[in-house]
Amino acid sequence: MLSLILKKSSHRSSLVSPNPCTSTNLIALLFSFLLVDKDSSRRPNSPTSCQKHSILASALSSFLLNTIRNQSGPHLCLSKSRYNSYLNWRGKVLVSGFGVLKRQFGGCHSALLPRFVLSCSSNQGLENLRRFCSFSAREAAKLSTSDGLTVDGIVASKWAIVDESESDWKSHAAAIAQSIQIVKKRLQWRKLIVRLGLLSSELNKPDLWDDPEHAGRISREHGSLMGKMKEVNAFEQELLEHIDMIKLAREEDDIDVESESLKALLQMRINIKEKELEALLSGEHDTCCCYIEVQAGAGGTESMDWAEMVTKMYKLWAERRGYTVTVVDQMPGEIAGIKRATIKVYGEYAYGYAKAEVGVHRLVRISPFDSGKRRHTSFAAVAVIPILGDGFTHVQINESDLRIERFRAGGAGGQHVNTTESAVRIVHVPTGVTATCQNERSQHLNKASAMEVLQSRLDQLEMARREQMNAQHTQSLTNISWGNQIRTYVLHPYRMVKDLRTNYEVYDPDSVLEGELDDFMLSYLSAYLDEDEKKISVSL
Amino acid sequence: MKLGLTRACFGCRPICYTTSLPSSTLNKPQIPIFLRPPAYSATSLDLRKWHEWAKGLAVSVGSSFADADNGPDTNLLCRELNWLLQDSLEDPKHDIRQSNESLMLRTSLDDLYHLWKQRIEQRRPFQYIVGCEHWRDLVLSVQEGVLIPRPETELIVDMAFDEISKNESLGQGLWADMGTGSGALAIGIGRTLGTRGRVIATDLSPVAVSVTTYNVSRYGLQDVIEVKQGSWFEPLKGFEGKFAGIVSNPPYIPSEHIPKLQAEVGRHEPTLALDGGVGGMDYLIHLCSGAATMLRGGGFFMFETNGEEQCKLIIDFMKNELAGRFCNLNAVPDFSDIQRFVTGVRR
Numbered sequence: 001m002l003s004l005i006l007k008k009s010s011h012r013s014s015l016v017s018p019n020p021c022t023s024t025n026l027i028a029l030l031f032s033f034l035l036v037d038k039d040s041s042r043r044p045n046s047p048t049s050c051q052k053h054s055i056l057a058s059a060l061s062s063f064l065l066n067t068i069r070n071q072s073g074p075h076l077c078l079s080k081s082r083y084n085s086y087l088n089w090r091g092k093v094l095v096s097g098f099g100v101l102k103r104q105f106g107g108c109h110s111a112l113l114p115r116f117v118l119s120c121s122s123n124q125g126l127e128n129l130r131r132f133c134s135f136s137a138r139e140a141a142k143l144s145t146s147d148g149l150t151v152d153g154i155v156a157s158k159w160a161i162v163d164e165s166e167s168d169w170k171s172h173a174a175a176i177a178q179s180i181q182i183v184k185k186r187l188q189w190r191k192l193i194v195r196l197g198l199l200s201s202e203l204n205k206p207d208l209w210d211d212p213e214h215a216g217r218i219s220r221e222h223g224s225l226m227g228k229m230k231e232v233n234a235f236e237q238e239l240l241e242h243i244d245m246i247k248l249a250r251e252e253d254d255i256d257v258e259s260e261s262l263k264a265l266l267q268m269r270i271n272i273k274e275k276e277l278e279a280l281l282s283g284e285h286d287t288c289c290c291y292i293e294v295q296a297g298a299g300g301t302e303s304m305d306w307a308e309m310v311t312k313m314y315k316l317w318a319e320r321r322g323y324t325v326t327v328v329d330q331m332p333g334e335i336a337g338i339k340r341a342t343i344k345v346y347g348e349y350a351y352g353y354a355k356a357e358v359g360v361h362r363l364v365r366i367s368p369f370d371s372g373k374r375r376h377t378s379f380a381a382v383a384v385i386p387i388l389g390d391g392f393t394h395v396q397i398n399e400s401d402l403r404i405e406r407f408r409a410g411g412a413g414g415q416h417v418n419t420t421e422s423a424v425r426i427v428h429v430p431t432g433v434t435a436t437c438q439n440e441r442s443q444h445l446n447k448a449s450a451m452e453v454l455q456s457r458l459d460q461l462e463m464a465r466r467e468q469m470n471a472q473h474t475q476s477l478t479n480i481s482w483g484n485q486i487r488t489y490v491l492h493p494y495r496m497v498k499d500l501r502t503n504y505e506v507y508d509p510d511s512v513l514e515g516e517l518d519d520f521m522l523s524y525l526s527a528y529l530d531e532d533e534k535k536i537s538v539s540l
Numbered sequence: 541m542k543l544g545l546t547r548a549c550f551g552c553r554p555i556c557y558t559t560s561l562p563s564s565t566l567n568k569p570q571i572p573i574f575l576r577p578p579a580y581s582a583t584s585l586d587l588r589k590w591h592e593w594a595k596g597l598a599v600s601v602g603s604s605f606a607d608a609d610n611g612p613d614t615n616l617l618c619r620e621l622n623w624l625l626q627d628s629l630e631d632p633k634h635d636i637r638q639s640n641e642s643l644m645l646r647t648s649l650d651d652l653y654h655l656w657k658q659r660i661e662q663r664r665p666f667q668y669i670v671g672c673e674h675w676r677d678l679v680l681s682v683q684e685g686v687l688i689p690r691p692e693t694e695l696i697v698d699m700a701f702d703e704i705s706k707n708e709s710l711g712q713g714l715w716a717d718m719g720t721g722s723g724a725l726a727i728g729i730g731r732t733l734g735t736r737g738r739v740i741a742t743d744l745s746p747v748a749v750s751v752t753t754y755n756v757s758r759y760g761l762q763d764v765i766e767v768k769q770g771s772w773f774e775p776l777k778g779f780e781g782k783f784a785g786i787v788s789n790p791p792y793i794p795s796e797h798i799p800k801l802q803a804e805v806g807r808h809e810p811t812l813a814l815d816g817g818v819g820g821m822d823y824l825i826h827l828c829s830g831a832a833t834m835l836r837g838g839g840f841f842m843f844e845t846n847g848e849e850q851c852k853l854i855i856d857f858m859k860n861e862l863a864g865r866f867c868n869l870n871a872v873p874d875f876s877d878i879q880r881f882v883t884g885v886r887r
Contacts, residue, residue: 332615406691406875411610413876414692414846415793415814418665418804419612420620422691424875441623441674443691443875 143233145240146247151177154239164266169246172265176239179269179276180232185529186279187228196225235272242268280525285463286352288386291328291456295340297360297379302370304337306363306378309513311341314357314382316515323347328449329423329436336369342436342453344387351386356521356528358384359486366492375492379485385456395458397451403427404447407438426450433457487520489513502527569754570683572671578630578644585640586649587625594621594656601660609802611663620666621656627670628652663803673722680722680755685747687813689724692874693789696842697728699872699883700785703840704732710840712736713784718772718827719743721813723752723765725787730756730764737784739765742775745812772823773830783834788827789844794820820846821853828858832865835886848879855882 144150154177159170161178199222202208208215242265249257281287292314296307311330318325324346331339345354360381367376388394406413407423423438424446435453437446489497489509497512497520498505504523506512512520598617605611612620626632630644647655658664667673667688673680675689676697682688704711711734717726719742726741733739741756743749749769756765768775793814798806805814816822824843831841845851851871858866866884874880 404875405877412847413874413878414690414844414880415687415789415791416797416805417610417690417802418667418688418809419616420623420666421612421616442676442678442694444676444694445674 143236143240145243149240149243151180151236151239155181164269167259167262167266169243169262169265172262172269173239173243175269176235176265176272179272180235180239182276182526182529183235183272183279184232185526186282187232189232192225192229196222196229199225235268235275238268239265280522280529281349281352283352283355285386285388285392286355287348288351288388289344289346290351290354290387291342291344291385291453292354292357293340293342293383293385294338295381295383296333296338297381299376299378301333301335301337302367302376303378303380304333304335304339305369306337306361307340307380308333308337309363310361310380310382311338311343313513313515313517314345314354315343317517318343318345318347318350318515320515321347321350321353321518323350327439328453329438351384353518353521353525354384355386356524357382357486357517359484362485362488364488364490364492385453385460387452387456388459392459394455395462397428397455397458401429402454403429406443407436422446424450426454428454428458431458431461433461499524569681569751570671572627572679572681573624573646574627574632574670574672574679575681576646578646580645580648581642582645582649583640583642584636584638587636587643587645590649590652590656591621591625591636593653597656597660605663605803609800611802611804612666617660620659624652624656624666624670627672663807665804665808668808673724675724676728678724678727678755678759680724680727681751681758682722683747683751684808685745685810686751687721687748687789687809689722690789692876692880693724693844694728695872695874696725696787696789696844696881697732699842699881700729700787700840701732703785704734707838708734709838710784713738713836713839714779714782715739715785715787716776716779716783716834717741718786718788718830719790719813719823720752720767721748721789723748723755723767725789726752726765726767727755727759727761729785729787730761731759733764737764740768740776740779741765742768742770742772744769744771745810748813772826773834776834780833781836783836784839786827786831786835786839786841787843790816790823790827792816792820792824792844792846792850794818794846816846821850824850824854825857828854828862831886832862837886839886840883841886842881842883844881845879851879851882858884 142150142152144153154173157174159174161175162168162171164172164175199218202218203215203222208218242261245261246258246265249255249261292311294307294311294314296303315325326344326346327341328344329340329342331341333339360379363378363380365376366373367378370376403426405425405427407421407425411417420441421438422440422443423436424443425434425436426447427434433454435450435457437450437453440446440449486501487497487499489512491509495509496505496507497509499520502520502523504520506516506519595618598614598621601612601614601617603613606613625636628645628647629636630646634643636643645652655669659666659669665688667682668684671681671683673682673688675691676694680689700715711732713736715726715729715733715737717723717729717739720726721743723741726739730737730739741752743752746769749767752767756762756767791812791814793801793816795815795818797820798811798815800806801814816824824845827841827843831839835841843854845854848871855869855871858869865887867887869882869884871879872881872883
C-alpha cells in the first residue's frame with residue numbers, strides 16, 4: 001500500500017509523500033482500480049461519506065474506488081507528465097485539490113482518473129463507450145478549488161485585472177476566468193450541455209447500432225462536442241489547480257512553488273486570451289478584410305469635422321493593429337472635414353473587429369467652428385463591409401447592369417481638359433447600389449477599385465437577404481441597423497467615451513480618438529455573446 | 541495626303557522622312573521624378589515647411605481656377621501636392637509628420653519649391669511637374685511636347701480588348717496607333733495582344749517618338765511595339781491592307797477653341813497634338829480615308845473625337861464618301877456620357 005503521510009490543516013488536507021517514486025505507484029494503483037471497476041455497478045454511490053470527513057490515508061483508496069464507480073468527477077485536466085512534476089516536486093507528493101473531497105465530491109480534481117477511464121473506454125468497445133457517454137453529460141458539474149471557488153465565482157468576485165506584467169495571481173486568475181466564460185458563451189455552453197445529454201441518452205439506447213449511419217452521426221457529433229467541452233473543462237481545471245497550488249504554497253511558505261504556479265498562471269492567461277479571441281472572432285466572415293465607411297451626419301462643418309476625426313481614429317486603430325489602410329474614397333467638406341470617406345482595411349480579422357463599430361457615433365464638445373463657443377452635438381455614421389475572399393461565393397455582376405459615370409466631370413472633356421481628377425462612380429442599376437473611388441491616380445484603377453467596393457456591397461446585401469430568410473440568424477451582427485447610436489464621445493463639459501451598448505467607458509477620449517478601440521470592440525463582441533446566451537436560456 | 545502634309549508642318553517644314561528611332565541626344569527623354577535616384581537629403585522639418593507653404597498656395601487658389609477655365613480647385617491641388625510629395629520621397633509611404641529626421645529625396649528641396657510655384661503661378665500641368673501620368677494600370681513618362689494622355693482615352697484599350705476577346709485573330713495581327721504621343725494607346729493595346737500581335741506607333745514629333753520609345757522599353761515591349769517617326773500613314777507605306785486594328789486620339793479641337801482652352805492645356809500642351817483645324821475634323825477625316833486603305837477585311841478601327849457632332853460627321857463621311865468600305869459604324873460614349881469615340885469594321 002502507499003506510504004502516505006496525511007497532513008491536516010484547518011482548511012484542507014494535503015497528501016505528502018517522502019518518496020518521489022510514489023507517483024508511479026500511485027498511477028499503477030489507480031489503473032488497477034480502473035480494471036477492477038470494469039465489472040462493477042454503474043450506479044452512483046452516495047459520496048456523502050467522503051464529504052464531511054477529512055481524508056485519512058486509508059480513506060484514499062475508498063475514495064478512488066468511489067470515484068471510479070461513480071464516474072462523476074472525471075475532469076481531465078493535467079497531463080500525466082505535469083502531474084508527475086507535481087508529484088516529484090522536492091521529493092514530496094502534493095496532490096492538489098484533494099481537499100475538495102471534503103465538500104464536493106462531484107468536483108474532485110483527480111488528474112489521472114479520466115485519462116484512464118478514457119483509454120479503457122476506447123479500447124473496450126461499445127459497452128465502455130456507452131458508459132463513458134453516460135457520465136459525459138455530468139461533466140457540466142461545477143468545478144471548484146479546495147475552498148469552493150469556481151470559475152463563475154472568480155468572475156463574480158470582480159478581482160481587479162491588472163497588466164500581465166504584474167505578478168498578481170488574483171489578476172491572472174480573474175483574467176483567465178473571464179476568458180473561460182467568453183469561450184463558454186461562444187460555444188453556447190448551456191445549449192451544448194443539453195445537446196450532449198440528448199446525444200448521450202441516444203448513444204445509450206440498445207438499438208442504436210441497428211441504424212449504423214445514424215449511430216455514426218450521433219457518435220461523431222457527441223465526440224466533437226465532448227472534445228470542445230473537455231478543452232474548456234481542462235482550462236477550468238488547470239486554473240483551479242493553480243489557485244490551489246498557490247494557496248497551498250503560501251501556507252507552506254514555499255516561494256518556489258508559488259512563483260512556479262504564478263508563472264504557469266501567466267502562461268495560461270496568455271494562451272486562453274488567444275482562445276478567447278478565437279471565440280470572439282469566429283463568425284463566418286470575421287477573418288476577412290473590410291471597408292469602413294464614415295458619413296457625416298446633419299450639422300454642416302461641425303459634423304464633417306467629426307466624420308474626419310472618426311475616419312482618422314479608424315486609420316490609427318488599423319495601423320496599431322498592423323493592418324494596411326488605404327483611402328478608397330473621400331469627399332471633403334467645403335470648409336473643413338469630410339462629407340464621407342471609405343477606407344479599406346487590409347489584414348486578418350479586420351472585419352471581425354470592425355463590425356463592432358457599425359452605428360452612429362456621437363460627439364459632444366465646444367465647436368471650434370462656432371465663434372460663440374457653444375457646445376455642439378454632432379453625429380457620424382459608420383458602416384463596415386466585409387471583403388469576401390476567394391473562398392466565398394460572390395454575387396455575379398452583369399456588366400450590362402452597370403452604369404459607370406465620370407465623377408465631377410465638366411465641360412467638353414477629352415483633349416480640352418487637363419485634370420488629375422479621374423474619380424469614377426459605378427451604379428448597379430437593378431439594386432441602386434453605388435460605389436465611388438477617387439483615390440487612385442488613374443481612371444482605370446479608380447474604376448477597378450470602385451468595382452471591388454461595389455462587389456463587396458452587393459455581397460453584403462446578399463448576405464443580409466439570406467440571413468433574413470434564415471430566421472435563426474436574424475440577430476447577426478451584419479444586420480445591425482445603420483441608424484443605431486452606439487457610442488458617445490464627450491469632450492466637454494466632462495471627458496468620457498461611453499459605449500451605449502455595453503456601458504463600457506473610458507475617461508481619456510484622446511486615447512480612443514488615437515485608435516485605442518480594441519477594448520470597446522472586444523467588450524461589445526463579448527456582450528453580444530451574452531445576449532446570445534440569454535436567448536438560449538430563454539429558449540431552453 | 542494633303543491633309544497629312546498640313547499637319548506635317550512641324551517647325552514650318554514638311555517632314556517626310558521616317559526613322560524608327562531618334563538618334564539625336566537633344567531628344568533624350570526626361571526621367572519622371574519617381575524613377576530618379578534618391579540623391580538629395582532633407583530634414584522632415586524642412587519638408588514639412590515646404591508642404592505647409594505649398595498647401596498655403598493651393599488654398600489661396602480656392603475655386604478661382606475652376607471658375608476661370610474649369611481648372612483645378614484647392615482640393616485637387618492638395619491631392620496633387622501629396623502625390624508630388626510621394627513621388628519625391630525615397631519611401632512614398634514615409635510619414636513626414638514624424639519628428640525631425642533626415643530623409644532622402646528624388647529631387648532637391650529647392651526644386652520642389654520651384655516646381656510647385658510653376659504649378660500654381662504658371663498653371664504648369666501636374667503631370668509635367670512629376671514627369672509622369674498614371675493611365676490605366678500604367679505609369680507613363682510625359683514631358684513638354686507630348687500630349688498628356690486623358691482618362692477618356694483609356695476606354696479605347698477596353699474596347700480593343702473586347703474586340704480581341706471576341707475575335708482572337710485580331711489579337712494576333714498588326715495594329716497601328718496613329719499619333720501616339722506618349723505611347724499610351726500602343727502600350728495599352730500591346731499588352732493585350734496575343735503572342736504574334738504587333739503594334740506600330742507613329743508620331744510626327746521627335747519628342748513624342750523618344751518619350752514613347754522610353755515608355756515602351758520601361759514596359760519591356762520593344763519586341764511588340766515599333767515606334768516610327770512621320771506624318772500619319774507615311775511611315776506605314778507597304779503595309780496597306782495589313783492592319784487588324786487602327787486606333788488614334790488625333791488632334792480634334794476646333795482651331796477656334798484653342799485660345800480659350802484651360803490654362804494647363806492651352807499654355808503648356810503641344811498645339812500640334814490638340815489643334816484639329818477649323819471644325820477640328822482635318823485629321824479625323826484623313827484617318828478615316830487612311831483606315832479604308834490600311835485595314836484588312838474584318839479589321840477594326842477606333843478614333844477619339846471631340847463629341848457627338850464629330851462622331852456624326854465621321855459616320856456620315858464613311859457612309860457616303862467611303863460607301864461600302866465599313867460596317868458596324870458606332871458612336872461610343874465616354875464615362876461623362878459624351879459621344880466620344882467612333883468605331884467600325886472594314887468590310
